Amino acid sequence: MTIHIGAEPGQIAETVLLPGDPYRAKWAAQTFLKDVECVNKVRGMLGFTGTWNGHRVTIHGSGMGMPSLSIYVNELITSYNAQTLIRIGSCGGMQTSVNVRDVIIAMTATSLSTPSRGIFRDINFAPCADYNLLRAAADAATARGTPTHVGGIYSSDVFYDERPDLNEQMIRHGILGVEMEAAELYNLAARHGRRALAVLTVSDHLITHEALPAEDREKTFGDMVEIALEAAFSGQ
């Protein structure tokens, strides 16, 4: 047990999928895994361990924003030996070539700041995905025929952004989408020598202002979960 995770040692798999929303963790575990057991309920941040095609997997909520994700990912890595950590979440589209429902696989994650800023200080560290996971996810998405984009995303500290000029600069520099967690996931994976990736579904759009209708969410989010699972165990 850690401060924020009630699981016993061994109850968390080496592969962890991280949706922001704990109820989405429950839905994904019940939908895609077999022999599911709930391994965390502390503060309502649900975590579940089960199997997918015979492989053990944990699906655990990260909460919203990098400070919350940092708590869970630090504990998953240092106390439970998580080796492969894949964020599955939603993002806002930032290019007209990116549509609502598309999947974005985040090669890099730009930010104004992350919880790691205190240790990087004047260095602009470049948080990036694990290449083999990235390639496997892109291959899985292509095989499924899911419209998918691979490139840079923006990890923001705010959902209600009072600085539209920042989004404009991101759009101008080809950033595909905005979310609030991936940059710190990539920082922590780099620090601890683990594999990390973010696979995102475009749920709303900053340019077209389109939003994913509630009834479409399950199917589109399901594609993202299966791409993440296929990437995690590709070649195994």
Ligand code: HPA
């Ligand atoms: N901004 C930040 N995070 C998000 C967004 C957004 O527009 N959409 C989904 N996650």
